[in-house]
Amino acid sequence: MTPISLISAILLLVAIGLILTLVSRYLSMKKQYKLPSAQENRENQGSADSLVDTQGFAQRLARMIQIPTVSWTNHSKRDLKLFSQFQEELITLYPRVHETLKREVHGNFGLIYHWKGKNSAKGKNPDQKPVLFLAHYDVVPAEEKGESWREPPFSGKIKEGILWGRGTLDIKSQLAFQMETAEILLAQGWQPDRDIYFAFGGDEEIAGTEGAQNMANIFKERGMSFEFVMDEGGVIAQDQLAFLKGQPAALVGLAEKGMVTFKITAPGESGHSSMPGKEGTAIGRLARGVVRLEKKSFPSRLDPVIQNMLERFVPHVSPGLGIIFANLWLFSPLIRFIFSKNKTTDSLIRTTQAVTVFNSGEQENILPGQATCLVNHRILPGDTIGQLLKRHKQVLKDKGLTLEDAGNWPANDPIKAGDPGGSGFQLIQKVLADTHPGTIAVPFLVNGSTDSKYYRDLTEQILRFTPLLLKPEDIATIHGVNEKVSLNNLENGLKFYLQLFSQL
Ligand SMILES: [Zn+2]
Incomplete structure (x- = not known):
C-alpha cells in the first residue's frame, strides 16, 4: 500500500466512524426523548375535567385584575390599601381555602398559606418533604404610551372568550390557578399526602425584597426545606421556535441567570466651559469607557440546560437538525x-x-x-459577579473610572440549575402529557429575574413554569399593552394544576 492510499484509507475509516457516531447518538436520543404517552392518567383526567368551572374561574381572576396592585419603582407611588384589598378579596373568592389552610400575613405584601398533608399530621413519612408554590400579585403600571389598550387594563373584561387586563399573564393567573385548584380539591374532601405551601409576594416587579425575600427568610428561620419550589418564568411556547413547526414546547425554567448592575463613575473638574482641559470632560471620559465595554461582548457558551433543551427536541425536528442537536459536542460552535x-x-x-x-x-x-x-448585566451560569468586575476593570483600561455595584436591586450570581431527572421536572412532563398532549417539556434558562431566587437555599429544585400556551404576540403583551388570556388557555392551565396537585 502506498502512503497516500494508506492515508486515504485512514481518513475513510475516520469518516465512517464519525458518521456512525453522529447517527447512533441521534437514534438513541430520538428514542430516549420520545414524549411520554397520556394513557395511564386518562381516567384521572376525566374526573379533573368535570370539576373545572371555566366561566366562574375567569370571573374570579377578573376580580383580581380589577384591583390595580401596581408596583412603582418610586415606592411612595404605591397604594398600599389596594394590596390589602387584594388580600381580603382572596378570602371572599376562596372561602374553603381560608377555612382550612393556615394563613399568615407578613408585612404589607407577604402571604403564606399552609395546607397540612395527611402524612404530616401523623408524622408518618418524614421523607415526604413539603412543596411550595409561588406567585406574585403585583403588576407593572399600565400607562398608555403610544398604542392604547383595546379594553381598559384594569377592567377585567370578559368578551368573546378572552379575559383582558394587566396581570392576566404576569402573573395573577398563576396565583389564581393555585387558589382555584385548592378550592376545588377541598370541596371534594381531598387532602394532600405531603404538606403544600403557597407564598405570594406583592413586590416582585420591583425586586421582591419586602415580599419574597422576607418570606424566604421566615422559612429559613423555621429550618424548612422543600421537595420543589414552583414559580413563574417559563410558559408553553408556540411558534417561538420555527424548527418545531407549531408544536408547543413547555419551557420549564430549571436555571436562572444572575443579575448585577454596575455604576461606573468618571471624575471631572467642574468649572467654566470656556476653559476645558485637553483631555475633555468627564462625559467624554466615561463615553470612551462605555465604547470599550460595548465593543467587547462576553464569550458565548452552551449551558448544560440549553444543551439538554436542544437534545430533547431531537425526536421532533427534521433528521438533519436532529443529528446536529444530538451531537452538540461537535456542533456547539x-x-x-x-x-x-x-x-x-x-x-x-x-x-x-x-x-x-x-x-x-x-x-x-x-x-x-x-x-x-449604569450597566445592567444578566449573568450566564458559570460566570460570577466577581469575574465580571475583574473583566470590566481590564476592558475599561482607565484606572480613574470607578466601578461599583449600583445597589438599587439586590445582585445575585446565577442560581444553580435543577436536574431534569428530578421529581419536579418529571412530574410536570407527566402531567403535560395528559393536559397538553403533544407538548414537548424541556429544561430552560430563564434570562429574567424571578422571586424564586430568594428560595435557592430552601430546595434543590426550582421549577419556573406557568401552564399557559403563549405565542410570540402574546408574550409581547407582558409588560406591554393589551395583556389578555383566553378562557380556553385558563381552562387547560387549571386542569394542569388539578392533575399536578393530585399527584404530589
Ligand atoms: Zn411576573
Whole structure:
C-alpha cells in the first residue's frame, strides 16, 4: 500500500466512524426523548375535567385584575390599601381555602398559606418533604404610551372568550390557578399526602425584597426545606421556535441567570466651559469607557440546560437538525453562531451587558464634575459577579473610572440549575402529557429575574413554569399593552394544576 492510499484509507475509516457516531447518538436520543404517552392518567383526567368551572374561574381572576396592585419603582407611588384589598378579596373568592389552610400575613405584601398533608399530621413519612408554590400579585403600571389598550387594563373584561387586563399573564393567573385548584380539591374532601405551601409576594416587579425575600427568610428561620419550589418564568411556547413547526414546547425554567448592575463613575473638574482641559470632560471620559465595554461582548457558551433543551427536541425536528442537536459536542460552535444572530437566543448563550442609564451635566456652560452610568448585566451560569468586575476593570483600561455595584436591586450570581431527572421536572412532563398532549417539556434558562431566587437555599429544585400556551404576540403583551388570556388557555392551565396537585 502506498502512503497516500494508506492515508486515504485512514481518513475513510475516520469518516465512517464519525458518521456512525453522529447517527447512533441521534437514534438513541430520538428514542430516549420520545414524549411520554397520556394513557395511564386518562381516567384521572376525566374526573379533573368535570370539576373545572371555566366561566366562574375567569370571573374570579377578573376580580383580581380589577384591583390595580401596581408596583412603582418610586415606592411612595404605591397604594398600599389596594394590596390589602387584594388580600381580603382572596378570602371572599376562596372561602374553603381560608377555612382550612393556615394563613399568615407578613408585612404589607407577604402571604403564606399552609395546607397540612395527611402524612404530616401523623408524622408518618418524614421523607415526604413539603412543596411550595409561588406567585406574585403585583403588576407593572399600565400607562398608555403610544398604542392604547383595546379594553381598559384594569377592567377585567370578559368578551368573546378572552379575559383582558394587566396581570392576566404576569402573573395573577398563576396565583389564581393555585387558589382555584385548592378550592376545588377541598370541596371534594381531598387532602394532600405531603404538606403544600403557597407564598405570594406583592413586590416582585420591583425586586421582591419586602415580599419574597422576607418570606424566604421566615422559612429559613423555621429550618424548612422543600421537595420543589414552583414559580413563574417559563410558559408553553408556540411558534417561538420555527424548527418545531407549531408544536408547543413547555419551557420549564430549571436555571436562572444572575443579575448585577454596575455604576461606573468618571471624575471631572467642574468649572467654566470656556476653559476645558485637553483631555475633555468627564462625559467624554466615561463615553470612551462605555465604547470599550460595548465593543467587547462576553464569550458565548452552551449551558448544560440549553444543551439538554436542544437534545430533547431531537425526536421532533427534521433528521438533519436532529443529528446536529444530538451531537452538540461537535456542533456547539455552529449552534452558538446561529443563536448569536438573534437577540433572544443570543441572550441564552452569554452574559449580557446593557448601558441603561447615563447621567452628567447640568447646564451648557458648566463643566460637569463627574459622569456616571449604569450597566445592567444578566449573568450566564458559570460566570460570577466577581469575574465580571475583574473583566470590566481590564476592558475599561482607565484606572480613574470607578466601578461599583449600583445597589438599587439586590445582585445575585446565577442560581444553580435543577436536574431534569428530578421529581419536579418529571412530574410536570407527566402531567403535560395528559393536559397538553403533544407538548414537548424541556429544561430552560430563564434570562429574567424571578422571586424564586430568594428560595435557592430552601430546595434543590426550582421549577419556573406557568401552564399557559403563549405565542410570540402574546408574550409581547407582558409588560406591554393589551395583556389578555383566553378562557380556553385558563381552562387547560387549571386542569394542569388539578392533575399536578393530585399527584404530589
Ligand atoms: Zn411576573
